[in-house]
Amino acid sequence: MPVQPDPLHTLPEALPVKLSSLPRQYSVQTGNNCLPQLGNACRAVIPPDAKILLLTDTIVAPHYEKIVRDSLLKAGYTAVVTCTIPAGEHSKTIEQARQIYTLLVNAGFTRKDAILGLGGGVVGDLAGYSASTYHRGMGLVHVPTSLVAQVDSALGGKTAVNFAAVKNMVGTFYQPLLVYSDAAVLETLPPDEWSAGMAEVIKYGLIESSCVPGQTGFFEWLCQHAMAGTLKENTAALITRCCALKIAVIEADEFETKGIRFFLNLGHTFGHAYEALSHEQQNHPPLLHGEAVAIGMIKAVQLSVQLGLFPPSVLPKLTALYQGVGLAHCLCDPFAFEAGALLKKMKHDKKNRDDLFIQLVLPNGRPGQVCLKKDVPESVILDVLRLPG
Numbered sequence: 512m513p514v515q516p517d518p519l520h521t522l523p524e525a526l527p528v529k530l531s532s533l534p535r536q537y538s539v540q541t542g543n544n545c546l547p548q549l550g551n552a553c554r555a556v557i558p559p560d561a562k563i564l565l566l567t568d569t570i571v572a573p574h575y576e577k578i579v580r581d582s583l584l585k586a587g588y589t590a591v592v593t594c595t596i597p598a599g600e601h602s603k604t605i606e607q608a609r610q611i612y613t614l615l616v617n618a619g620f621t622r623k624d625a626i627l628g629l630g631g632g633v634v635g636d637l638a639g640y641s642a643s644t645y646h647r648g649m650g651l652v653h654v655p656t657s658l659v660a661q662v663d664s665a666l667g668g669k670t671a672v673n674f675a676a677v678k679n680m681v682g683t684f685y686q687p688l689l690v691y692s693d694a695a696v697l698e699t700l701p702p703d704e705w706s707a708g709m710a711e712v713i714k715y716g717l718i719e720s721s722c723v724p725g726q727t728g729f730f731e732w733l734c735q736h737a738m739a740g741t742l743k744e745n746t747a748a749l750i751t752r753c754c755a756l757k758i759a760v761i762e763a764d765e766f767e768t769k770g771i772r773f774f775l776n777l778g779h780t781f782g783h784a785y786e787a788l789s790h791e792q793q794n795h796p797p798l799l800h801g802e803a804v805a806i807g808m809i810k811a812v813q814l815s816v817q818l819g820l821f822p823p824s825v826l827p828k829l830t831a832l833y834q835g836v837g838l839a840h841c842l843c844d845p846f847a848f849e850a851g852a853l854l855k856k857m858k859h860d861k862k863n864r865d866d867l868f869i870q871l872v873l874p875n876g877r878p879g880q881v882c883l884k885k886d887v888p889e890s891v892i893l894d895v896l897r898l899p900g
């Protein structure tokens with residue numbers, strides 16, 4: 512029998528995800544201070560005699576590994592093995608996955624057992640990749656601990672490792688049995704990682720009505736809370752709202768074949784170019800992915816304004832929002848990047864399926880609404896790349 516929840520801790524809200532592929536349905540549970548109840552939630556999807564590999568990283572482990580392990584033991588699991596990988600993107604490799612396979616083999620894990628990924632997107636992507644390939648697929652639970660992972664990477668079933676210096680080169684689509692998010696764990700997240708996650712949150716505000724037709728208000732909600740300085744205390748609500756939007760997109764376009772999932776790419780075609788150059792050039796510190804997306808969204812809005820698709824009056828609101836979430840440094844272009852070099856990177860973006868055109872998601876009409884554009888002249892894109900933030 513699962514243990515009764517401790518009434519002192521908030522029970523998470525469960526959002527169902529319905530899919531055409533297995534497991535057909537799973538839930539994304541979001542709450543505040545709900546981590547100690549994780550074991551109970553797992554009991555609904557993982558049999559009590561299953562072994563669990565608790566995969567985490569060196570920064571997350573000291574904060575939360577014990578809480579998670581204790582919760583699993585309390586819920587009746589007896590075989591919980593922890594694997595702690597070095598924190599950071601450089602751990603997202605086939606070599607790291609190979610070490611996980613070795614550990615799974617040595618500990619006698621089978622298909623009925625599970626991997627529980629406790630960490631940011633790096634741990635989540637590696638946990639997902641390893642779980643999807645070991646024995647052709649074993650149980651997977653995501654317990655995302657960064658804002659990026661809670662609103663983005665833990666949802667959607669994409670798993671990956673980096674290969675041959677290309678990010679996410681090798682991967683699978685593999686859905687978890689459960690996603691379990693506790694907003695309270697973000698208290699230990701470094702401020703720049705929180706701000707980078709907020710860029711993805713703002714993205715949801717700018718694509719909301721295109722994800723869920725008729726739904727509006729998230730962008731305004733964000734602006735109001737940023738102005739009032741009340742975003743942090745509303746983090747759980749904010750995460751739930753983003754998850755509901757991403758779930759709507761996944762349900763409508765599970766395998767990225769219908770064009771709907773592409774909306775999630777707002778700011779990313781521009782952003783990937785800034786991100787890549789910041790890693791190549793010595794004159795700028797490497798940008799976090801979210802920071803690059805924040806710059807990319809400004810560029811997308813500027814381009815929409817230039818094309819007459821979007822009211823210029825939204826730009827100051829977006830600027831104020833960036834200032835409120837610690838992304839003000841993503842407003843001061845030109846970032847020492849040359850427009851021609853950025854355009855070249857944009858043309859070779861992996862998500863740009865058609866090499867001849869740059870496919871862009873652009874704000875359209877009002878915040879929340881976007882459109883897909885393939886025919887923007889390069890000269891106009893270059894003009895926008897040269898504009899200050």
Ligand SMILES: NC(=O)c1ccc[n+]([C@@H]2O[C@H](COP(=O)([O-])OP(=O)(O)OC[C@H]3O[C@@H](n4cnc5c(N)ncnc54)[C@H](O)[C@@H]3O)[C@@H](O)[C@H]2O)c1
Nearest residue numbers: 570598599631632633634656657659660664669696699700
């Ligand atoms: N699968 C997808 O759909 C998808 C989507 C977006 C991003 N991603 C991937 O996610 C990764 C980025 O995710 P990320 O930003 O979470 O990076 P990350 O996992 O490297 O986490 C960022 C840093 O924060 C630390 N951290 C995480 N949670 C913490 C906490 N609660 N307290 C203190 N420190 C904490 C981590 O140890 C790490 O140092 C990239 O590899 C990206 O490719 C995948």
Ligand SMILES: [Zn+2]
Nearest residue numbers: 711779800804
């Ligand atoms: Zn992103």
